[in-house]
Amino acid sequence: MTVHNGGCHCGNIRLSFSTALDPAGLEIRACQCSFCTRRGSRAAADPNGRLSISVEDRARLQVYRFGLRTADYLVCRDCGVYIAAIAGEGDDARAIVIVNALDDRELFSREPIAVRFDAETREQRLARRRSTWMPAEIRDL
Template sequence: MAVHSGGCHCGNIRLSFSTALDPTSLEIRACQCSFCTRHGSRAAADPNGHLTISVEDKARLQIYRFGLRTADYLLCRECGVYVAAIAGDGDGARAIVIVNALDDREQFSREPIPVRYDAESREQRLARRRTAWMPVEIRGMT
């Protein structure tokens, strides 16, 4: 597996995205919700991969929820960078990584696919995330 590192601008939140997929072939999604469009989000996940999120100072981590409140959107309070979203908790937690927060983001060169999830029910959204998002380990948030 290749490891793609990254994080927020000030370094408080670090990312380690492990995947066997080539970055040029990985599907990149551009969610069309108001939050993601305002952040210019390009999200990726490999259900067979893994994301590790390490937080140095929990006080500088902003967790934001909106809409159906089915995911935590992680931003740095210090520098404002949106790095990932997490659904669920414990061993069942799943995540997406924001490609723009990766150090080698230019390798993820596929054109983003615009997606809309407005028609999903809460249950449909959670089910999609369980299958399409990747396992995540969070360090320093508890």
């Protein structure tokens, strides 16, 4: 496994994305929802990888839910960087990482695939995330 580190601009939130996949070949998704398009989001996940999110001050972590309310979108309250989305809790937590928040983001060079999930039901969305997102944890520093 290779670890790709990153985080928000001010350093309150740190990321460690572990994957055995080559970042240049990893599928990058550009969600077309209004939240993601306004942020120029490029998301990635490796179902066999892992995302660890470390937070120095939880009061500075903005958790936003919208639409079907099936995931938490994580944004730093201070610097405004969108770093990840996470669904589920504990051992069932699954996530995507926002490639733009990684320190070595230039290695993730594959052209993003535009995706739309508006037609999914709540159950379909949860099932897709369980199968395509990666295991994740959020912990305090």
